[in-house]
Amino acid sequence: MDLWQPLAIADRTLRNRIVFPPVVTNLAGGKGEVTEELIAHYSRIAAGGAGLVIVEATYIHPAGRAFPFGLGADESGKLPGLRRLAAAIKKEGALAGIQLFHPGARANPNLTGVLGLGPSSITLMPKLPSRALTKDEIQDLTNTFGNAVGLAVQAGFDLICLHMAHGFLLSEFLSPLANRRRDEYGGSTSNRLRFPLAVLKEARRRAPNALVSCRISAHEGEGGIIPTEAARIASSLASHAHIIDVSAGWPGAAIASVPPAAFPPGCYLTYARIVKEAVSIPVIGVGRITDHLLAQQALSKGQADLIALARALLCDPDLPNKVREGRPYEECQSCSGCHRLLNRGGKVRCVRTKAPGSP
Protein backbone atom coordinates (compact mmCIF):
# COMPACT_ATOMS: atom_id res chain seq x y z
CA MET A 1 0.00 0.00 0.00
CA ASP A 2 1.34 3.37 -1.02
CA LEU A 3 1.14 6.62 0.96
CA TRP A 4 -0.25 8.30 -2.15
CA GLN A 5 -2.86 5.69 -2.95
CA PRO A 6 -6.34 7.23 -2.54
CA LEU A 7 -8.75 5.45 -0.21
CA ALA A 8 -12.46 5.22 -0.98
CA ILE A 9 -14.77 4.70 1.98
CA ALA A 10 -18.51 4.66 1.28
CA ASP A 11 -18.97 7.56 -1.13
CA ARG A 12 -15.97 9.61 0.09
CA THR A 13 -12.39 9.39 -1.19
CA LEU A 14 -9.26 10.47 0.66
CA ARG A 15 -6.67 11.73 -1.80
CA ASN A 16 -3.89 9.95 0.11
CA ARG A 17 -3.23 8.05 3.35
CA ILE A 18 -2.13 10.99 5.50
CA VAL A 19 -4.47 12.17 8.27
CA PHE A 20 -4.18 15.21 10.50
CA PRO A 21 -5.72 13.85 13.72
CA PRO A 22 -7.62 16.00 16.23
CA VAL A 23 -5.35 18.52 17.97
CA VAL A 24 -6.90 21.09 20.31
CA THR A 25 -5.61 24.55 19.38
CA ASN A 26 -7.27 27.02 21.78
CA LEU A 27 -7.92 29.13 18.70
CA ALA A 28 -11.71 29.25 19.06
CA GLY A 29 -13.49 32.18 20.68
CA GLY A 30 -14.32 32.42 24.37
CA LYS A 31 -17.81 31.03 23.68
CA GLY A 32 -16.50 28.14 21.59
CA GLU A 33 -17.19 29.86 18.29
CA VAL A 34 -15.17 29.50 15.09
CA THR A 35 -12.68 32.35 14.57
CA GLU A 36 -10.74 33.54 11.53
CA GLU A 37 -7.56 32.28 13.21
CA LEU A 38 -9.04 28.80 13.58
CA ILE A 39 -10.11 28.72 9.94
CA ALA A 40 -6.66 29.90 8.80
CA HIS A 41 -5.00 27.17 10.89
CA TYR A 42 -7.02 24.27 9.47
CA SER A 43 -7.00 25.66 5.96
CA ARG A 44 -3.19 25.85 6.14
CA ILE A 45 -2.90 22.23 7.31
CA ALA A 46 -5.24 21.07 4.51
CA ALA A 47 -3.28 23.07 1.92
CA GLY A 48 -0.18 21.11 2.90
CA GLY A 49 -1.62 18.01 1.24
CA ALA A 50 -3.09 15.73 3.95
CA GLY A 51 -5.97 13.54 2.76
CA LEU A 52 -8.17 14.01 5.83
CA VAL A 53 -8.05 16.85 8.34
CA ILE A 54 -9.94 16.19 11.56
CA VAL A 55 -10.83 19.29 13.56
CA GLU A 56 -10.00 19.19 17.25
CA ALA A 57 -12.02 17.77 20.16
CA THR A 58 -15.21 19.86 19.98
CA TYR A 59 -17.60 20.03 22.91
CA ILE A 60 -21.19 18.91 22.50
CA HIS A 61 -22.61 20.63 25.59
CA PRO A 62 -21.58 23.72 27.60
CA ALA A 63 -21.08 21.50 30.68
CA GLY A 64 -18.54 19.58 28.62
CA ARG A 65 -15.88 22.25 28.25
CA ALA A 66 -12.27 21.42 29.04
CA PHE A 67 -10.20 24.12 27.30
CA PRO A 68 -10.59 27.90 27.70
CA PHE A 69 -10.74 28.49 23.94
CA GLY A 70 -12.02 25.08 22.88
CA LEU A 71 -14.42 24.76 19.95
CA GLY A 72 -18.10 23.97 20.48
CA ALA A 73 -20.84 22.27 18.43
CA ASP A 74 -23.42 22.69 21.16
CA GLU A 75 -25.96 25.02 19.60
CA SER A 76 -27.25 26.05 16.19
CA GLY A 77 -25.78 29.56 16.51
CA LYS A 78 -22.40 27.95 15.81
CA LEU A 79 -23.55 26.55 12.46
CA PRO A 80 -22.42 29.39 10.16
CA GLY A 81 -18.89 29.31 11.61
CA LEU A 82 -18.67 25.52 11.44
CA ARG A 83 -19.86 25.69 7.83
CA ARG A 84 -17.05 28.07 6.94
CA LEU A 85 -14.53 25.86 8.73
CA ALA A 86 -15.56 22.69 6.88
CA ALA A 87 -15.64 24.55 3.55
CA ALA A 88 -12.14 26.01 4.10
CA ILE A 89 -10.69 22.52 4.65
CA LYS A 90 -12.50 21.00 1.68
CA LYS A 91 -11.49 23.88 -0.59
CA GLU A 92 -7.90 22.70 -0.16
CA GLY A 93 -8.76 19.20 -1.38
CA ALA A 94 -8.84 17.36 1.97
CA LEU A 95 -11.83 15.65 3.50
CA ALA A 96 -13.07 17.57 6.54
CA GLY A 97 -13.60 15.70 9.78
CA ILE A 98 -14.52 16.91 13.25
CA GLN A 99 -14.02 15.19 16.59
CA LEU A 100 -16.95 15.39 18.99
CA PHE A 101 -16.34 14.85 22.66
CA HIS A 102 -17.46 15.23 26.22
CA PRO A 103 -14.55 15.44 28.67
CA GLY A 104 -16.50 13.64 31.40
CA ALA A 105 -14.59 13.79 34.67
CA ARG A 106 -11.97 15.91 32.91
CA ALA A 107 -14.31 18.86 32.36
CA ASN A 108 -13.10 22.15 33.77
CA PRO A 109 -15.55 23.46 36.42
CA ASN A 110 -13.96 26.91 36.14
CA LEU A 111 -15.39 27.01 32.62
CA THR A 112 -18.61 25.09 33.17
CA GLY A 113 -19.58 26.04 36.72
CA VAL A 114 -20.59 22.43 37.44
CA LEU A 115 -18.88 19.20 38.50
CA GLY A 116 -17.53 16.88 35.85
CA LEU A 117 -19.46 13.72 35.00
CA GLY A 118 -18.33 10.14 34.70
CA PRO A 119 -19.44 6.54 34.85
CA SER A 120 -18.51 6.63 38.54
CA SER A 121 -17.43 9.32 40.95
CA ILE A 122 -13.76 9.49 39.95
CA THR A 123 -10.90 11.96 40.00
CA LEU A 124 -8.78 12.29 36.88
CA MET A 125 -6.53 15.04 35.63
CA PRO A 126 -7.11 17.98 36.29
CA LYS A 127 -7.62 16.25 39.66
CA LEU A 128 -11.12 17.50 40.40
CA PRO A 129 -14.01 15.47 41.79
CA SER A 130 -16.74 14.31 39.42
CA ARG A 131 -20.07 12.60 39.90
CA ALA A 132 -21.60 9.45 38.42
CA LEU A 133 -24.18 9.81 35.65
CA THR A 134 -27.69 8.46 36.15
CA LYS A 135 -29.19 6.22 33.47
CA ASP A 136 -31.49 9.06 32.38
CA GLU A 137 -28.49 11.35 31.99
CA ILE A 138 -26.73 8.72 29.87
CA GLN A 139 -29.76 8.69 27.57
CA ASP A 140 -29.84 12.51 27.49
CA LEU A 141 -26.15 12.67 26.62
CA THR A 142 -26.64 10.14 23.82
CA ASN A 143 -29.19 12.56 22.35
CA THR A 144 -26.87 15.52 22.94
CA PHE A 145 -24.10 13.74 21.02
CA GLY A 146 -26.69 13.11 18.29
CA ASN A 147 -27.59 16.81 18.14
CA ALA A 148 -23.92 17.76 17.74
CA VAL A 149 -23.53 15.16 15.01
CA GLY A 150 -26.57 16.66 13.26
CA LEU A 151 -24.98 20.12 13.46
CA ALA A 152 -21.64 18.88 12.12
CA VAL A 153 -23.34 17.16 9.21
CA GLN A 154 -25.36 20.30 8.42
CA ALA A 155 -22.08 22.22 8.49
CA GLY A 156 -20.76 19.95 5.74
CA PHE A 157 -18.21 17.80 7.55
CA ASP A 158 -17.41 14.56 5.71
CA LEU A 159 -16.47 12.64 8.83
CA ILE A 160 -17.50 12.61 12.47
CA CYS A 161 -14.84 11.27 14.85
CA LEU A 162 -16.24 10.13 18.19
CA HIS A 163 -13.67 10.63 20.94
CA MET A 164 -13.51 7.36 22.89
CA ALA A 165 -9.90 7.75 24.00
CA HIS A 166 -7.60 9.49 26.51
CA GLY A 167 -9.81 9.36 29.61
CA PHE A 168 -12.64 11.54 28.30
CA LEU A 169 -16.26 10.57 28.92
CA LEU A 170 -16.78 7.72 26.44
CA SER A 171 -13.37 6.27 27.24
CA GLU A 172 -14.15 6.54 30.95
CA PHE A 173 -17.09 4.22 30.30
CA LEU A 174 -14.91 1.84 28.28
CA SER A 175 -12.07 1.73 30.78
CA PRO A 176 -11.93 -0.41 33.93
CA LEU A 177 -9.75 2.40 35.33
CA ALA A 178 -12.77 4.69 35.61
CA ASN A 179 -15.88 2.55 35.25
CA ARG A 180 -16.91 0.97 38.56
CA ARG A 181 -20.60 0.77 37.82
CA ARG A 182 -22.58 -2.26 38.88
CA ASP A 183 -25.45 -1.73 36.44
CA GLU A 184 -25.64 -2.67 32.75
CA TYR A 185 -23.11 0.09 31.91
CA GLY A 186 -20.27 -1.41 33.95
CA GLY A 187 -18.41 -4.67 34.55
CA SER A 188 -17.94 -6.79 31.41
CA THR A 189 -16.47 -5.40 28.20
CA SER A 190 -19.87 -5.50 26.53
CA ASN A 191 -21.48 -3.58 29.40
CA ARG A 192 -18.71 -0.95 29.34
CA LEU A 193 -19.31 -0.63 25.59
CA ARG A 194 -23.04 0.00 25.98
CA PHE A 195 -22.95 3.82 26.19
CA PRO A 196 -20.20 4.40 23.55
CA LEU A 197 -22.01 1.99 21.21
CA ALA A 198 -25.32 3.78 21.76
CA VAL A 199 -23.63 7.09 20.87
CA LEU A 200 -22.11 5.51 17.76
CA LYS A 201 -25.47 4.12 16.61
CA GLU A 202 -27.10 7.51 17.25
CA ALA A 203 -24.30 9.19 15.26
CA ARG A 204 -24.94 6.88 12.31
CA ARG A 205 -28.66 7.59 12.54
CA ARG A 206 -28.05 11.34 12.54
CA ALA A 207 -25.33 11.20 9.88
CA PRO A 208 -26.52 8.59 7.38
CA ASN A 209 -24.41 10.07 4.58
CA ALA A 210 -21.22 10.96 6.47
CA LEU A 211 -18.36 8.79 7.65
CA VAL A 212 -18.13 8.00 11.35
CA SER A 213 -14.87 7.04 13.05
CA CYS A 214 -14.15 5.99 16.63
CA ARG A 215 -10.90 7.00 18.32
CA ILE A 216 -9.91 4.56 21.05
CA SER A 217 -7.02 4.13 23.45
CA ALA A 218 -5.74 0.66 22.63
CA HIS A 219 -3.38 0.61 25.60
CA GLU A 220 -3.97 2.48 28.85
CA GLY A 221 -1.27 0.92 31.00
CA GLU A 222 -1.66 -0.90 34.29
CA GLY A 223 -5.23 -1.84 35.17
CA GLY A 224 -6.62 -0.34 31.98
CA ILE A 225 -7.52 -1.54 28.51
CA ILE A 226 -4.79 -3.55 26.83
CA PRO A 227 -4.50 -4.17 23.08
CA THR A 228 -6.27 -7.56 23.12
CA GLU A 229 -9.32 -6.06 24.84
CA ALA A 230 -9.08 -3.02 22.53
CA ALA A 231 -9.30 -5.42 19.59
CA ARG A 232 -12.55 -6.85 21.00
CA ILE A 233 -13.91 -3.34 21.59
CA ALA A 234 -12.90 -2.29 18.07
CA SER A 235 -14.55 -5.35 16.59
CA SER A 236 -17.90 -4.37 18.19
CA LEU A 237 -17.54 -0.75 17.11
CA ALA A 238 -16.54 -1.77 13.58
CA SER A 239 -20.02 -3.21 12.95
CA HIS A 240 -21.28 0.38 12.91
CA ALA A 241 -18.27 2.66 12.20
CA HIS A 242 -16.37 3.38 8.98
CA ILE A 243 -12.91 3.82 10.54
CA ILE A 244 -11.19 2.83 13.80
CA ASP A 245 -8.57 5.31 14.93
CA VAL A 246 -6.07 3.58 17.22
CA SER A 247 -4.50 5.91 19.74
CA ALA A 248 -3.26 5.05 23.23
CA GLY A 249 -2.90 6.57 26.65
CA TRP A 250 -4.66 7.41 29.86
CA PRO A 251 -4.23 10.59 31.94
CA GLY A 252 -1.25 10.25 34.25
CA ALA A 253 -0.33 6.74 32.98
CA ALA A 254 3.10 5.79 31.69
CA ILE A 255 1.48 5.34 28.29
CA ALA A 256 1.01 8.94 27.21
CA SER A 257 -1.51 10.03 24.58
CA VAL A 258 1.18 12.43 23.35
CA PRO A 259 4.28 10.20 23.35
CA PRO A 260 7.49 11.94 24.39
CA ALA A 261 10.72 11.89 22.37
CA ALA A 262 12.02 9.06 24.57
CA PHE A 263 9.39 6.72 23.10
CA PRO A 264 10.42 4.89 19.91
CA PRO A 265 9.18 6.26 16.58
CA GLY A 266 5.84 4.71 15.62
CA CYS A 267 5.40 3.57 19.22
CA TYR A 268 1.69 2.74 18.96
CA LEU A 269 1.67 1.09 15.54
CA THR A 270 1.86 -2.40 17.03
CA TYR A 271 -1.48 -1.73 18.75
CA ALA A 272 -2.96 -0.56 15.45
CA ARG A 273 -1.84 -3.83 13.92
CA ILE A 274 -3.52 -5.88 16.66
CA VAL A 275 -6.76 -3.94 16.18
CA LYS A 276 -6.48 -4.19 12.40
CA GLU A 277 -6.42 -7.97 12.61
CA ALA A 278 -9.77 -7.88 14.44
CA VAL A 279 -11.67 -5.60 12.04
CA SER A 280 -12.33 -5.34 8.33
CA ILE A 281 -12.67 -1.55 8.11
CA PRO A 282 -9.78 0.92 7.69
CA VAL A 283 -7.59 1.58 10.71
CA ILE A 284 -5.65 4.76 11.50
CA GLY A 285 -2.25 4.39 13.19
CA VAL A 286 -0.64 7.21 15.17
CA GLY A 287 2.18 7.93 17.60
CA ARG A 288 5.50 9.58 16.99
CA ILE A 289 5.45 9.14 13.24
CA THR A 290 7.62 12.05 12.23
CA ASP A 291 9.13 10.78 9.02
CA HIS A 292 7.48 9.77 5.75
CA LEU A 293 9.61 6.63 5.41
CA LEU A 294 8.22 5.26 8.66
CA ALA A 295 4.71 6.21 7.53
CA GLN A 296 5.21 4.34 4.27
CA GLN A 297 6.74 1.37 6.09
CA ALA A 298 3.73 1.11 8.44
CA LEU A 299 1.41 0.94 5.44
CA SER A 300 3.62 -1.58 3.64
CA LYS A 301 3.79 -3.79 6.74
CA GLY A 302 -0.01 -3.71 7.05
CA GLN A 303 0.07 -2.05 10.48
CA ALA A 304 -2.52 0.54 9.42
CA ASP A 305 -4.46 1.78 6.39
CA LEU A 306 -4.07 5.46 7.23
CA ILE A 307 -1.30 7.32 9.03
CA ALA A 308 -1.99 10.18 11.42
CA LEU A 309 0.65 12.87 11.84
CA ALA A 310 -0.23 15.32 14.60
CA ARG A 311 2.86 17.15 15.79
CA ALA A 312 4.64 16.45 12.49
CA LEU A 313 2.07 18.53 10.59
CA LEU A 314 2.04 21.27 13.22
CA CYS A 315 5.80 21.39 12.69
CA ASP A 316 5.56 21.44 8.89
CA PRO A 317 2.06 21.43 7.39
CA ASP A 318 3.61 21.04 3.93
CA LEU A 319 5.17 17.66 4.75
CA PRO A 320 2.80 15.72 2.42
CA ASN A 321 3.30 18.03 -0.57
CA LYS A 322 7.04 18.31 0.03
CA VAL A 323 7.51 14.52 0.21
CA ARG A 324 5.49 14.08 -2.92
CA GLU A 325 7.63 16.65 -4.74
CA GLY A 326 10.88 15.26 -3.34
CA ARG A 327 11.60 18.38 -1.28
CA PRO A 328 13.04 18.35 2.26
CA TYR A 329 10.74 19.10 5.19
CA GLU A 330 11.13 20.15 8.81
CA GLU A 331 11.01 17.01 10.93
CA CYS A 332 9.17 17.14 14.27
CA GLN A 333 11.46 16.40 17.21
CA SER A 334 8.55 15.30 19.48
CA CYS A 335 9.60 17.98 21.97
CA SER A 336 5.88 18.45 22.81
CA GLY A 337 6.29 22.20 23.19
CA CYS A 338 2.91 22.41 21.42
CA HIS A 339 1.34 20.27 24.13
CA ARG A 340 2.87 22.34 26.91
CA LEU A 341 1.29 25.43 25.34
CA LEU A 342 -2.07 23.67 25.49
CA ASN A 343 -1.58 22.65 29.11
CA ARG A 344 -0.92 26.29 29.99
CA GLY A 345 -4.12 27.39 28.23
CA GLY A 346 -2.16 28.97 25.37
CA LYS A 347 -2.62 28.91 21.62
CA VAL A 348 -1.14 25.74 20.16
CA ARG A 349 1.61 25.84 17.54
CA CYS A 350 5.01 24.31 16.91
CA VAL A 351 7.38 26.14 19.26
CA ARG A 352 10.36 25.33 17.07
CA THR A 353 9.28 26.19 13.52
CA LYS A 354 6.31 28.42 14.40
CA ALA A 355 5.01 26.98 11.14
CA PRO A 356 3.36 29.39 8.71
CA GLY A 357 -0.35 29.59 9.29
CA SER A 358 0.18 28.96 12.98
CA PRO A 359 -0.58 31.93 15.21
Ligand SMILES: Cc1cc2nc3c(=O)[nH]c(=O)nc-3n(C[C@H](O)[C@H](O)[C@H](O)COP(=O)(O)O)c2cc1C
Ligand atom coordinates in the same frame (compact mmCIF):
# COMPACT_ATOMS: atom_id res chain seq x y z
C1 LIG B 1 -1.42 19.98 21.46
C2 LIG B 1 -2.11 18.66 21.27
C3 LIG B 1 -3.49 18.59 21.32
C4 LIG B 1 -4.15 17.37 21.12
N1 LIG B 1 -5.53 17.35 21.09
C5 LIG B 1 -6.17 16.18 20.82
C6 LIG B 1 -7.59 16.14 20.64
O1 LIG B 1 -8.27 17.17 20.61
N2 LIG B 1 -8.17 14.94 20.45
C7 LIG B 1 -7.44 13.78 20.37
O2 LIG B 1 -8.02 12.71 20.18
N3 LIG B 1 -6.09 13.79 20.50
C8 LIG B 1 -5.44 14.95 20.68
N4 LIG B 1 -4.08 14.98 20.72
C9 LIG B 1 -3.33 13.75 20.42
C10 LIG B 1 -2.94 13.71 18.92
O3 LIG B 1 -4.05 13.65 18.09
C11 LIG B 1 -2.03 12.51 18.62
O4 LIG B 1 -2.74 11.32 18.84
C12 LIG B 1 -0.76 12.51 19.47
O5 LIG B 1 -0.17 13.79 19.46
C13 LIG B 1 0.26 11.50 18.95
O6 LIG B 1 0.55 11.76 17.59
P1 LIG B 1 1.93 12.48 17.13
O7 LIG B 1 3.04 11.69 17.72
O8 LIG B 1 1.87 12.42 15.64
O9 LIG B 1 1.91 13.88 17.66
C14 LIG B 1 -3.41 16.20 20.90
C15 LIG B 1 -2.01 16.28 20.87
C16 LIG B 1 -1.37 17.48 21.03
C17 LIG B 1 0.13 17.54 20.91
